[in-house]
Each structure stands twice: as structure tokens, then as C-alpha cells.
Amino acid sequence: MKNRIDIQKLEPDAYLPLFALEKYLQNSTLSTVHYYLIKIRASQINGCAFCINMHTQEAMENGETAQRIFLLNAWRETQLFTEEERIILAMTEEVTHIDRAGLSEETYQEAEKLFDQHYLAQIIMTVVSINAWNRIAISTRKSVQRKI
Secondary structure (H helix, E strand, O other), X not given: OOOOOOXXXXXXXXXXXXXXXXXXXXXXXXXXXXXXXXXXXXXXXXXXXXXXXXXXXXXXXXOOOHHHHHOHHHHHHOOOOOHHHHHHHHHHHHHHOHHHOOOOHHHHHHHHHHOOHHHHHXXXXXXXXXXXXXXXXXXXXXXXXXXX
């Protein structure tokens, strides 16, 4: 598959707000585990190979296990994820599938029981961020480089 335009090279200023959002999220109170679960799961849903590749590698470098990553798309079928992680994954799916009614009241209420409002905002903004990155990578056919 041939790459398309390189927006970062052509319009570098367009990337600045996205990079600023990423910096904010990486310095927020959102846990590293939660951050990468969101990044990987949304990228799986969107079919973004570039982002799946990048974020699974980063997650493993930060202590995530291969087993949990392999089972992430079937998280409902396993007990490997905590209650908090399960709510975050449900939020990720519902916000990513915004066309299916978005974040349900049921999921939001469950999340409110587990997280304060700041953490909820950080979860939602992380989902928004990765969905933007997925759309850029998919639209421009950003390719995964094979490691030798």
C-alpha cells in the first residue's frame, strides 16, 4: 500500500495542538496502563495498524503483558482486566463508536462511581486524541515499518 501525503511535513503547525494534547495527557494523572489500553483498543476498533503497532510496543516497554494485549479485543471474555479497566475499555468503545449513540448513560454512571471528574475528562480526551491520530494515519496510509 502506497503512503499518501505527509501532513506533518506539509502542515507542521496542524500537528502542534495534537502534540500539545498528547503532552498534557502523558503528564496527567491518567495511569500509564489506562493510557495504553485506550490507545490500543481504539486503534483496534479503527483498524489503524500504525497506531496498534506503536502503542502495543510502547505498552510492553512500560510493563504491559503480551497476554493482556493479545486478549484486549476480547476483554469482556476474560478476567484479566480490573473493574476500572473494564469501564475504561467500555468508554473507549462507546466514544470511538460515537455513531452508535456515543457514551451511554449506564457506562458514564459506572465510571462516575470509580473515577473523579478530572480523571473522567482525561479518559475522554485520551479517546478523542487517539481517534484523531487514527484518522490521520489511516487517511494518509501511514505504514508500519517491519523490524528485522
